[in-house]
Amino acid sequence: MTVVASFLVPVHPHPLLAPEANEGYGRLRAAFEEAAARIEASGADLIIVYSTTWPSIIGHQIQADPNPVWNLVDHDFHDLGTMHYDFQIDAEFAHAWRDAAEQRGLTARTVNYHGFPIDVGSVVSLSLLNRNNRIPAAIVSSNVYANRAETTVLAKSCIDAAQAAGKKVAVVAAMSLSNRMFTRRIEPEDDRIHSLKDDEWNSKILQFLGDGRLEDVGQLSRTIHNQIRVQKVVAFKPMWFLSAMNDHRNDLTGEVLAYEALHGAGGAVVHLDPASNGKGDKEYDEEDVEVFGGDRNVLDTESDNAEDGTTAPQAPASSPGSGPALWDPVEGEDAVNTDTAPKPVGAYPHARRVGDMLYLSGVGPRQPGTNAIPGGPIHDEAGQPLDYDIKAQTQAVVTNVERVLKEAGGSLEDVVDVTSFLVDMDRDFAGYNEVWAETLGKVGPTRTTLAIRALPTPIAVEMKVVAHLPK
């Protein structure tokens, strides 16, 4: 399991700087401390913070300064004092996340600059949730132009990087619920949620989250944003990120640890445990996007001719470049094809159904949309060998197999027989076998592994899969 715990926490500095000023601030502080203890108990070895108070414009920025140290003062609540921070950032993971994001078509970059202004939401979160600074962290910005698809892909790229690194992740969304503050200074003892309407919406959101219905809140995000959010640059996006990090689930085990007013805004500390609560079902009715194909590269005038004014992302550096031409999958009465799997390199469907049986065409690790190869291609366009990651490639093959099965109404559990092809048995068998054991090996299909000279694209592994679909 990659995500071992998820949390919502408020962004304002009161619980950090003035917990004694108001009983509610004190309860939030205690809830932060309880959340910190639960993160410790979860076994997480990485804390991911998605903060609404770090807006970005040029794609998604990921903090990569291994040890950022500074004194932060809030723009509004400067009289509460100074927040000194001294964090431990997992820079290696930050770079891996950036690479994974680019593989999925996003624009992303790491930032590693002395004095970079880490935002107040991230500082409050990490100061209170990781007080001994024991667990390394990663912080990602909230892009002001990103929609749900883009935010979902960002989360999936985070999962890619975490899985490749074998990390157990605690995810933190630093955000307010209702974010309307009093526009005049109030005394702490007079603090309350700004309006009854905001309070009622917050209570509804917390009821959902307390029931573990994270995806439902994700689907309500736009409505929530319109109802109780001041229209600042960053919308109610953290729920999209958090839901995608949790596979769009609605059956988490949720618990509201505190809910209080912070100068009128709704501040809550909520724990979402991945353990199923045994009730509820997944009701994911939005497109499950794997690769971002939005308005990135709008500066690329050469490809600026799309009718809708948008352009496709450039193929990442690790794409196969001038490899074989890509085909649209062949349609037919029994054919199963999906946009979530890479395009074929010839005239064939992704899969074909015969009765209850599903026969998949050979599946490689290429990514749909970008054609990028997770783990990198095995050689460059001139045929010169390149270093590559067989585990990442194998994991991507399994993911692509899963996508085709999903399109047919099945899952990995339905796989009955696999023939695997490796271009370098000596080098790659161990890594391939390790990923197999963690994925299909747990399902138990029969397997044959062959060494072959080459595959049509610069990949190291391909699988031929047969599945027996549920009736």
Added chain:
Amino acid sequence: MGMGGGQIVAGCLAPHPPHLVYAESPPQNEPKAEGGWEQLRWGYDRLRASLADVEHDVVVILSPHWQTYVGTHFLGLPRFEGFSVDPVFPNLFRYTYDLSIDLDLAEGIHAEAMSAGLDAHMMRNPDFRVDYGTITTAHLTDPSWSKPLVVISSNRSRHYYSVEVMQEMMAELGRATRKAIEASGKRAVVLASNSLSHRHFTTEPEVPEDMSHEHITSHAMHLWDMRIIDHMVNGRSKQLLDEMPEFTDQAIAETDGGALTWLLHALDLPDYNATLHGYGTVIGTGNAIVEWPAWRHREDSA
């Protein structure tokens, strides 16, 4: 000139793209460039030359990057020094600053704003990092930092309520600023630090100053920018303010921060022509450098 003998001698729209400081490669900024955005930098050359002829004691800046939601805030210590890193373009702007504040005038405007019914606060935490919009505009108008500043936050009333409410509040703040300057006996240059249309490109060229990539994001943005500039250079402040809600919404304009509305009211809704020193785009956003030469208008009217 007001009863105290003070006056606003010039008001300027002085946008703050950090790209312009980066392109200039001054010693205060760590990253260095091969130039870029010359149309705007030449515009700032012309503005600086113009202001050099205007005797003044203090510069008052309202920047949309000190965003406050609880009232309007003023830097409230005599001096601030530190290191400013742009959170959006940290690759371009990492600037060592050391600025002085005209505390008397800051407190004077603060008091006038309170008297006008606005919620206002002095910011007296010495660890406070001055926003990069203020620093960029201050640098571009006076790289020698020869004058003390008054620095005013951008209250986000447009986001809390509407452009109309923002305009009402900024009108009050503009009038309060003018009254306090007049009472101070000082000559002030007043700067609104904002761009016009504000839709960014979401990618950046490998060489940020590669001007072959720089242009407005859309024709609609261009048309809006030209219309607003036309109002300014033809003395149509009131019409500009009337159209502010549509402009701000449709051009996603940085006028949402209230600086331009505040400036026009501080200048008492000028009906004389402003001088356009330059226009250009920065990562797709529209930026105009405009001066209202209030001192010359007074002399011409006298």
